[in-house]
Amino acid sequence: MNVVLKECKQYDVDAIAIKVIEALSQLQFDFSKLYNAKVAIKPNLLTSASPESAVVTHPAIFKAIVRIVKQYGGVPILVESPAVQSLQRVMKKTGYDAIVTEEDILVADTSDCMIIHNENAHHFKRFEVPKILAECDLLINLPKFKTHALTHITCAVKNLFGTIHGMKKSQWHIKAKSKDEFAQMLLDLYQAYITDTNLPKTIVNIVDAITIMEGDGPGPSGKPAFLGVIGASYNAIAIDYALSQLTGFAIENIPTITMGFKRGLCSTPEKIEIIKDAGISLRYKAIPPKDAGSTKILAIPIINKLLKNIMIAKPVPDALKCTLCYQCKQICPVKAISNSTDGKVPHYDYSVCIRCYCCMEICPESAISLSKPLLQRILK
Ligand code: SF4
Ligand code: SF4
Known part of the structure; x- marks a missing residue:
């Protein structure tokens, strides 16, 4: 091959x-x-x-x-x-x-x-x-x-x-x-x-x-x-x-x-x-994406509800960058994102969010970043 x-x-x-x-x-x-x-x-x-x-x-x-x-x-x-x-x-x-x-x-x-x-x-x-x-x-x-x-x-x-x-x-x-x-x-x-x-x-x-x-x-x-x-x-x-x-x-x-x-x-x-080609070798050590944490628990419904907020990174919108375009709301497969309650960023319901990161992928303003899960912060 x-x-x-x-x-x-x-x-x-x-x-x-x-x-x-x-x-x-x-x-x-x-x-x-x-x-x-x-x-x-x-x-x-x-x-x-x-x-x-x-x-x-x-x-x-x-x-x-x-x-x-x-x-x-x-x-x-x-x-x-x-x-x-x-x-x-x-x-x-x-x-x-x-x-x-x-x-x-x-x-x-x-x-x-x-x-x-x-x-x-x-x-x-x-x-x-x-x-x-x-x-x-x-x-x-x-x-x-x-x-x-x-x-x-x-x-x-x-x-x-x-x-x-x-x-x-x-x-x-x-x-x-x-x-x-x-x-x-x-x-x-x-x-x-x-x-x-x-x-x-x-x-x-x-x-x-x-x-x-x-x-x-x-x-x-x-x-x-x-x-x-x-x-x-x-x-x-x-x-x-x-x-x-x-x-x-x-x-x-x-x-x-x-x-x-x-x-x-x-x-x-x-x-x-x-x-x-001759000029190609390990030429660049790229920066990996942030570690979202283990998403395995998402497959187990009860544990998922209890642990996902401390074990898996969540997407957090930044009020300084967000333009309230709501493309994140449109793409969210589980309707975890709704209209803004503070006039600055959309409202995220993290108990519903399944951590697919589609919102982050689509945000045109780079306004969504991953917050480190609590467990990772404690262990580091
Ligand atoms: S997609 Fe980005 S800029 Fe648009 S509402 Fe969501 S967080 Fe704000
Ligand atoms: S990560 Fe996925 S499920 Fe969670 S708010 Fe973003 S689009 Fe919705």
Whole structure:
């Protein structure tokens, strides 16, 4: 199982296209497959943010991929569904709208869904994904490498979760509450993607790690950091693993990787061959996200109520930054957020909150941060 890491120091469309073609060639990708093919491209367009903030897959990478697909005779289709804001709004702020117009790209209607199946799932066997994927011959998964409050990192595995339409995503946090349950759900979805015969037979993951996000990602609270790498692999867990290693993250803190190995969705680390450009080494020790504490107790209802406030970090809005836009209220899957009682920040009901951190992820003002759980404060 191969992962290719290419050195790429800037968001220059031509330079990126050269590196991506080299990477795909090293993966023995058959470019003739692109001829007359419908190619779904799934970037990470979490929310409306400037490309420099590292919240989204940089538009230059998207443009380079579109050009490659067209150069080999394929038809690129943008498939993405932000949770709260409209795709049009996010595309405008991120610069994708200009590329879509200039390159005349079809934008998928992700509200038109179909069910895909995973008979070997750990728990979740059915998922709703955009129907257009059934018509596509190839899926290019195009994530951004970022930190994530719940899953530690978000990259190729987590990016596929973005194909679930809009606010339907946040409902999965109710079904899979703890960090481990949520990771297993993401892996169930990934397994559905690679086994359901209604989906494109080839999925290739190309990762934007030229600028990554560190600290309190994956939303605007995280900080951009230069890495200068584009990664590629047919296996989402393998590329997530290779980039996590490169940035110094502890693999044992990333459940989608450790559980992915255990479930046999990726060969063991010693069997992953990482082919990298000469200039690439452990070049940057990225700042991990704050430790939220153990979320395992969220799976046990009674203990959950008693202990979650002292064992798991809670999201706290900052009155100095909050603009009362209420996007956090919109995304909260359990309605733990209501209108402000002090005129400064929304009201949070922590007895209802399931610590999914969707509010933090979506807040456009970086106004929500994690308060250290009491137990962590006592023990330190
Ligand atoms: S905390 Fe953030 S998302 Fe929530 S209302 Fe304030 S600015 Fe908006
Ligand atoms: S308040 Fe925030 S962290 Fe808590 S459940 Fe709602 S969205 Fe998730």
